[in-house]
Amino acid sequence: MKVIEPSTPNELKRYYELRWRVLRAPWNQPRGSEQDDQEHGSNHFMVVNSRQTAMGVGRLQFNTIGEAQIRYMAIDTEQQRRGIGTLLLNTLEDKAIELGATRIVLDAREHALGFYRKYGYRLEGPGHVLFNTIPHVKMSKTIE
Numbered sequence: 059m060k061v062i063e064p065s066t067p068n069e070l071k072r073y074y075e076l077r078w079r080v081l082r083a084p085w086n087q088p089r090g091s092e093q094d095d096q097e098h099g100s101n102h103f104m105v106v107n108s109r110q111t112a113m114g115v116g117r118l119q120f121n122t123i124g125e126a127q128i129r130y131m132a133i134d135t136e137q138q139r140r141g142i143g144t145l146l147l148n149t150l151e152d153k154a155i156e157l158g159a160t161r162i163v164l165d166a167r168e169h170a171l172g173f174y175r176k177y178g179y180r181l182e183g184p185g186h187v188l189f190n191t192i193p194h195v196k197m198s199k200t201i202e
């Protein structure tokens with residue numbers, strides 16, 4: 059298992075496919091709905107196995123010079139709770155720090171709150187409700 063930054067058309071195809079499959083398909087959202095207008099300026103990471111199969115994906119964007127935001131964390135449903143999310147989160151945080159972040163924010167799906175809390179993210183308050191069904195919470199972590 060290793061983390062790569064998807065860049066070739068094939069890698070990017072597998073990257074967005076997994077994001078769509080985990081975060082959009084279960085709510086009958088069309089392909090393409092997993093992307094937004096900030097893909098180009100963001101940093102993308104993908105965990106792959108020895109056969110180059112995508113197992114987890116996540117994105118880092120900057121909202122201001124010091125504030126990074128983690129978005130679209132998605133681990134293959136069959137591969138959750140095996141440490142892949144932790145590996146990705148560590149990679150995203152390292153990148154955020156390397157690029158000068160002093161604070162990392164995210165909007166967590168409520169059911170994933172415990173995962174981020176375990177790694178030092180503080181609950182800030184309620185967030186948006188996606189597709190009228192998925193409540194989010196706002197969380198943040200200050201970089202020491």
Ligand SMILES: CC(C)(COP(=O)(O)OP(=O)(O)OC[C@H]1O[C@@H](n2cnc3c(N)ncnc32)[C@H](O)[C@@H]1OP(=O)(O)O)[C@@H](O)C(=O)NCCC(=O)NCCS
Pocket residue numbers: 080130131132133134137138139140141142143144145165166167169170171172173176
């Ligand atoms: C939430 C998610 C990113 C976590 O990734 P993961 O690979 O399953 O997590 P890890 O195996 O690295 O978990 C590390 C620890 O975090 C905790 N944890 C993981 N998922 C958790 C959850 N949903 N709730 C509470 N704690 C959780 C566990 O304590 C786990 O330790 P354990 O191995 O002792 O159980 C992943 O489950 C996922 O993609 N879920 C579906 C999509 C989603 O909700 N994405 C987040 C959008 S904000």
